[in-house]
Amino acid sequence: MEGPSDRSLVLRTRQGDDEAYGDLVTRHQNPVFNVCYRLMGERREAEDMSQDTFIRAYARLDTFDVERPFGPWIRRVATNVCLNRIKKFKPGQYQLDDELDEPIDRRNPGPEDQRIRVEREIAVRSAIVELPPHYRAVIELRHFQVLTYAEISETLGIPMSDVKSHLYRARRELAERLNVNGE
Amino acid sequence: MANNTRAHPGEDRLHEYLDELLNSEERLELEAHTSSCEQCARELERLSGLFSELSSLAEIPLEADLSRVVLETIQENARRRAGVRIAIALQISLLLLITIVIGPNIYSFLTRLSGLLQPSTVSTWLMESFILFQASIGLSLQSIRHDLVELLEFNSLLDQFSIQTTHMISLVGGVFILWLIGNSVLLRDSNRFKRFL
Numbered sequence: 048m049e050g051p052s053d054r055s056l057v058l059r060t061r062q063g064d065d066e067a068y069g070d071l072v073t074r075h076q077n078p079v080f081n082v083c084y085r086l087m088g089e090r091r092e093a094e095d096m097s098q099d100t101f102i103r104a105y106a107r108l109d110t111f112d113v114e115r116p117f118g119p120w121i122r123r124v125a126t127n128v129c130l131n132r133i134k135k136f137k138p139g140q141y142q143l144d145d146e147l148d149e150p151i152d153r154r155n156p157g158p159e160d161q162r163i164r165v166e167r168e169i170a171v172r173s174a175i176v177e178l179p180p181h182y183r184a185v186i187e188l189r190h191f192q193v194l195t196y197a198e199i200s201e202t203l204g205i206p207m208s209d210v211k212s213h214l215y216r217a218r219r220e221l222a223e224r225l226n227v228n229g230e
Numbered sequence: 231m232a233n234n235t236r237a238h239p240g241e242d243r244l245h246e247y248l249d250e251l252l253n254s255e256e257r258l259e260l261e262a263h264t265s266s267c268e269q270c271a272r273e274l275e276r277l278s279g280l281f282s283e284l285s286s287l288a289e290i291p292l293e294a295d296l297s298r299v300v301l302e303t304i305q306e307n308a309r310r311r312a313g314v315r316i317a318i319a320l321q322i323s324l325l326l327l328i329t330i331v332i333g334p335n336i337y338s339f340l341t342r343l344s345g346l347l348q349p350s351t352v353s354t355w356l357m358e359s360f361i362l363f364q365a366s367i368g369l370s371l372q373s374i375r376h377d378l379v380e381l382l383e384f385n386s387l388l389d390q391f392s393i394q395t396t397h398m399i400s401l402v403g404g405v406f407i408l409w410l411i412g413n414s415v416l417l418r419d420s421n422r423f424k425r426f427l
Contacts, residue, residue: 065301065304065305066301068300068301068304069297069298069300069301070297072296072297072300072301073295073297076292076295076296076297077289077291077292078289080290080292080296081289081290084290085287090290094292094294094296097292097296098296098299098300098303101296101300102300102303102304102307105300105304167283168287168288171283171284171287172287186284189249190281190284190285191284191287196249196251211242211245214245215241215242215245218245218277218280219241221280221284222276222277222279222280225280225283227276227277227279227280227283
């Protein structure tokens with residue numbers, strides 16, 4: 048990694064150097080945005096949640112263990128920020144926008160196989176977003192952040208048995224919605 | 231492929247297999263079962279297909295740099311926090327001052343009202359202290375008033391509107407209390423700020 052390490056930037060931020068935190072934001076904003084985008088399904092909302100994530104993380108930076116990597120920590124904060132936001136939605140309030148939220152490739156369809164791949168990607172994202180909040184969170188943490196069951200339990204503050212049941216049900220629902228046949 | 235007559239492992243076991251939570255013996259046992267059980271093999275394949283779908287989801291590029299907005303918001307929040315701390319400290323100081331200044335008036339009013347309060351040594355000492363403090367403040371205010379009257383040549387008005395210093399102090403104290411209540415209501419409504427406290 049070029050430039051100062053995350054650890055050094057965190058330590059400088061703690062000493063009052065806000066520019067160091069700006070560098071941390073620049074370095075981690077894309078992965079954080081993708082966490083938010085997978086959970087929220089809408090670009091504008093995902094950008095807002097990404098900003099909220101970094102603002103909240105700044106306030107809690109004293110609780111971060113500098114001996115551990117910053118990336119996984121900030122992505123877990125993003126998951127919780129989004130989860131709290133999703134819980135405030137009324138059922139049916141959230142809808143994916145047709146054009147705005149689709150990958151840019153969709154607007155300029157190329158060869159047939161690319162079109163099919165993009166269509167499938169949209170279907171997967173939509174299926175995730177349609178899951179109940181906790182199911183969405185466990186899918187995100189297990190499949191995209193590659194956390195263990197114990198780490199998911201700690202991040203979401205729920206028992207391990209709930210992690211398993213949420214995860215298995217979420218996968219079952221996703222497989223049904225996507226009509227996955229394993230081919 | 232013929233169905234195995236042995237008991238099916240159950241869906242949870244398939245999830246644990248794909249999550250690599252089974253030990254080698256359990257893995258071999260499940261693999262042996264799925265190799266001879268079409269139903270479980272199909273279910274495992276279905277779940278495995280879902281894993282592939284999820285892992286192949288592409289990353290979306292962020293189109294704007296968030297660092298500037300984040301830093302501006304953090305700095306704005308810090309300024310607000312400092313402002314609120316100063317306001318709270320100021321209000322507490324004023325509240326204490328007002329209590330000291332108009333304390334004797336309230337005390338004597340309550341005493342007259344109830345007729346039950348018998349001054350103890352401590353309360354008498356407190357009241358004497360209050361009165362002493364009030365007198366010093368009162369003298370200052372009286373001096374200011376006389377200076378203003380002379381400066382503005384309101385001598386004739388002074389005779390017409392003879393205001394007691396204690397009344398003036400009570401009036402000022404009352405206005406300050408109203409101001410404090412108003413400010414506390416304003417602070418309570420600053421929900422946006424509370425989000426980041």
